[in-house]
Amino acid sequence: MSETTPVSELNEAEARAELARLAAQLQRANRLYHAEDAPELSDADYDALKRRNADIESLFPALKRPDSPSDQVGARAADGFSKVSHAVRMMSLGNGFDDDDIADFDRSIRKYLGLSSDAPLSYTAEPKIDGLSLSLRYEKGRLVQAATRGDGEVGENVTANARTVGDIPHDIENAPDIFEVRGEVYMSHADFDDLNARQVASGGKTFANPRNAAAGSLRQLDASITASRPLRFFAYAWGELSAPIAATQMEAIDRLRAFGFQTNDLTRLCPSLSDMLAHYRDIEAQRSTLGYDIDGVVYKVNDLALQARLGFRSTTPRWAIAHKFPAELAWTRLEGIDIQVGRTGALSPVARLHPVTVGGVVVSNATLHNEDYIAGRDAKGGAIRGGKDIRVGDWVQVYRAGDVIPKVADVDLSKRPKDSVPYAFPTKCPECGSDAIREDGDAVRRCTGGLICPAQAVEKLKHFVSRKAFDIEGLGAKQIEMFHGDPVLPINTPADIFTLQNRDASNLARLKNRDGWGETSASNLFAAIDEKRAIELGRLLFALGIRHVGEVGARDLALHYLDWDAMAQAIDAARPAALAQRKADAAEEAERQAAASDNRRARVKEARDAAIANSDVPPAAASAWSDLIGIDGIGTTLGLSLSDAFANPDERRAFDDLRQHLTIVSPDAPASDSPVAGKTVVFTGTLEKMTRAEAKARAEALGAKVSGSVSQKTDLLVAGPGAGSKAKKAADLGIETLDEDSWLQLIGDA
Template sequence: MAEQAAGDTVGEIDVEALSEDQARAELERLAGLLAQANLAYHTEDAPEISDADYDALKRRNVAIEERFPELKREDSPSEQVGAALAEGFGKIRHAQRMMSLSNAFDDDEVRDFDRGIRRYLGLAEDAPLPFTAEPKIDGLSLSLRYENGTLIQAATRGDGATGENVTANARTIDDIPQQLEGAPELLEVRGEVYMSHADFEALNERQEARGGKPFANPRNAAAGSLRQLDPEITRARPLKFFAYAWGELSAPLAETQMGAIERLAALGFQTNPLTRLCDGPQDMLDHYARIEEQRATLGYDIDGVVYKVNDLALQARLGFRSTTPRWAIAHKFPAELAWTRLEAIDIQVGRTGALSPVARLTPVTVGGVVVSNATLHNEDYIAGRDASGTPIRDGKDIRVGDWVQVYRAGDVIPKIADVDLSKRPDGAEPYAFPETCPECGSEAIREEGDAVRRCSGGLICPAQAVEKMKHFVSRSAFDIEGLGAKQVEQFYRDGWIAEPAEIFTLRERYGSGLQQLKNREGWGEKSTNNLFDAIDEKRKIELGRVLFSLGIRHVGEVVANDLARHYLSWSAMIAAIDAAR
């Protein structure tokens, strides 16, 4: 689910401090927020809030309901699974309801889960109680119904009771067998449709090449691909499927959860190879840690680990709550943190000449967004110290090849929060920050008291020249319609503009015949004339915008407007500067 700050939605008042009227109003607010979030996530495949915020809203709702049970709403979010069905699909009523899972967010909650099951079953603390532990795939739930070994229908989870009929689409997925040998007469297989990182990246490249909007993450891409009204579109999308559960059966698959998963694999389904049998909570937590370590290198998205009681007879005794099984729980990963590999450190040169190091990462999903780059701030940050020399990250430096923890919150640019030295590859060398500009070779100087090293090349540096011109035409500066960052890069690359002033001579130099410009990809006679007209319209603009457009260090939008209000005109300001010399 996409980004929105938790404080905007979760609420600041402590549940214990709520009055009855406040609690009633808060439950109404939460019901509305969660209904909209469910619709956006499950039906429209366009989440509006992050998974962490969604989970926080649900926990707050449950906490209020537990304190004021008499206020529980008939449409309580705690009684709902999924969301309403999208239009355009037929409906399939599930023979057995498709449940969601309760969540655990820390080790203590996992231990509480184990203790609760033992208490329910009357088992001693040291009595054997095996669990399975498997990665929680971040995709779209799907139920497949086979009769006499033939796939006859496929349905999404929908609202848990009724799903969308996506049978034709499911038949296009290679991981889903059309025929089974040796299966029970009636078999309903449940699992997750997902998309690998590599396939997601290739799909987004194709989307952008066609001028389409890229998908935010593989989960959205998989869900949107499966729920196409035209199965041929689904066929062209690289979807995969992991089987991990079942619904209605004419005969048991096995006596244990692990045995049933092995049976599904034998029938031809893809099952997750990281599924393990665990002996108690500590073994479960150890496997959780092992899976989390591999998260970035799996090639597909997971957002936690699911624990299930292995004995199916005990599962039957434990039964279900209204929307979740008592015998299973999802141990979620921290929403804003993930570990991944640092593949390279690149240096970007900005409009003021600042050399900014950027971490190139093995892509990993953090907070619902695929992250492949992170800021490294400056050379001190890479070396494990702040500008005053005080150690940060316990003094651990950052090296190419390191296993690093990526942090992302809301719209904050991802950054590296920690380094796992135990996984540092042999021969990894400390990063040597460049002392010359990688773009033009000019000396890169770090002035005393400045945390940043800067290229001294000025406009002879191509990176600075392009970034200064991008700034010059930005929204708060000249804001020339039709001349954005992409066009500036193209015109600079073609040798048409080398500095901002040359923008205003484009018509004079290329406008006579128009051929040189309108023959370029994306340009025609009309768009070319529109650009020249837009440039002419900006030959006179407010003084504050002019000052901001120059990209002078320490002169941002606010300072530029303050100077404009003080001097009122360019000539008055220049006169004051001359007088001060």
């Protein structure tokens, strides 16, 4: 396995080894950067390693390490300084690498807050200074402590050194009694050049770059050395406060300036996404003339009350993101296109490149996303790369841009071979020969072979035994690869795992005599398998690896149906309606494409309604389908995926065979004495005091089930302004209806 092997090509054993390598490399990088001020990696390379680590953890969630770099900020405080525990943790920032990432950030903020795409929402945009993070604590206006970020929770006490920095005031007026100011210590280009010249003249050590010089200067054990260095400080944030200083981020920056701190003059208030991106371009254009190092632009939600509502993830705030500047580009020849088949049957094209160095890393593979990307169009049929397709033999531009999986950015048509032909994306699976189809609205072509496709079968089995699924001790990815297709002890379906021991009395002897196995390890494996014969319904559903069914969806399904047989019967009953839904979706997509060309938008809805009306779906099927997709968080896409999986003869046979060897445990509802515990609740209309996501999370925490549709199973409807058909249906069924204030009073949040 190469360090540049695409994540999609890794098996579980390789992924585990790669996560260990990345953890060690990133820990070293953090120590060198934050604690020793002697980084070996560029920012782009560091970002690439972190992204690769995150990509692997996303694909193999069960392999996430206890010391995962994803959960770490900075590095442990060095031993030469006393330690300071931050009253408010110093977080890192999530990264975006292109305009689409920032658009996704804006959409996610709006979705979380329940804001429409055109609702007013402003952000601040400021240069991301490449320096050393510092927190300054003032009590009753006097500087009493300065600390580096460290690991985000504990930093180094550099108070004496910070007092020598001219931009840091020792006393401030009219500030809260407790006031932690946060910002970045940096060194200008001119001061850096002067410092290195003095170092050369005195025979001292020179510094590699201004960031190293600033960090090394601030972290001197002798404060007089720090005093001789030309350090500067930009303030842009705060930690612990005994009283608020402003209502918005921009007002807070103004207050920091009024207190005597230097703030960045390029900080702007941006009323829209387009304003954010325009200011990014403006700062990028000025980057070389600023006189100090920056590596991107930081966007923050301006309203501090909204920041509080958005809160934090484990290491990053939801309300801020760093838009990093592009990394290095390189040109090379595309030597071939390989197709890989994933667990869900997705056919993923991979570019095989003549090796080229990009940002200090040798790259020989790059993702090509899907057949549309190769053809030079986006998911909606619009042109990308000016409509230029990608062909074997082309001279292509490759970039990394913080993403460790390289991508193809452009094609040089002037160097295209005269005998080149457009790439024909396969319509048959390269692994099993089954049809590879592309459903309407799906960007990916998928193998229909299911469990008969060896690529899918092996990956599904690896998922089945992963940590968040069955988690069978001694049976991981390596063992699955060994057993799959074995002529003596095969594991080709999940049920085979639970018959491994009792297929033949001599199986123990056969296994213990294999390389890497002994009597103890073989006995332990059989015992570990027996321990997993009882499993909670949600965990089983997740383990099956059904497309779109993640941990949350599996839990929601389990809490709704409580029993495997009840769920299977409901999915079977809903099948005619699911088929009608797919027919309606196909009609809608066809009419949408036609309407896009002739502007007859009304035809889309008419076609969909006609397809459903002409489907002759039995009432029982319609009811079962409505109940399934009405489960909050499930919806049509996941419902169709479930229906397809249970209707596929091979997969259904595998499910039923497995069912015979298991005791499936019903999920426990959250323990709660709330009056809504155990009740099914539906939210409709516009909630004014919380978003739908917040309301759902609160209800489920109290033991309620949240559904997306009203039925006879509904116990309570919470209706805000604009409630329509759901409110009428609830009234017809005699279901209790509350407004938002009454709901909050009922659950004790009023």
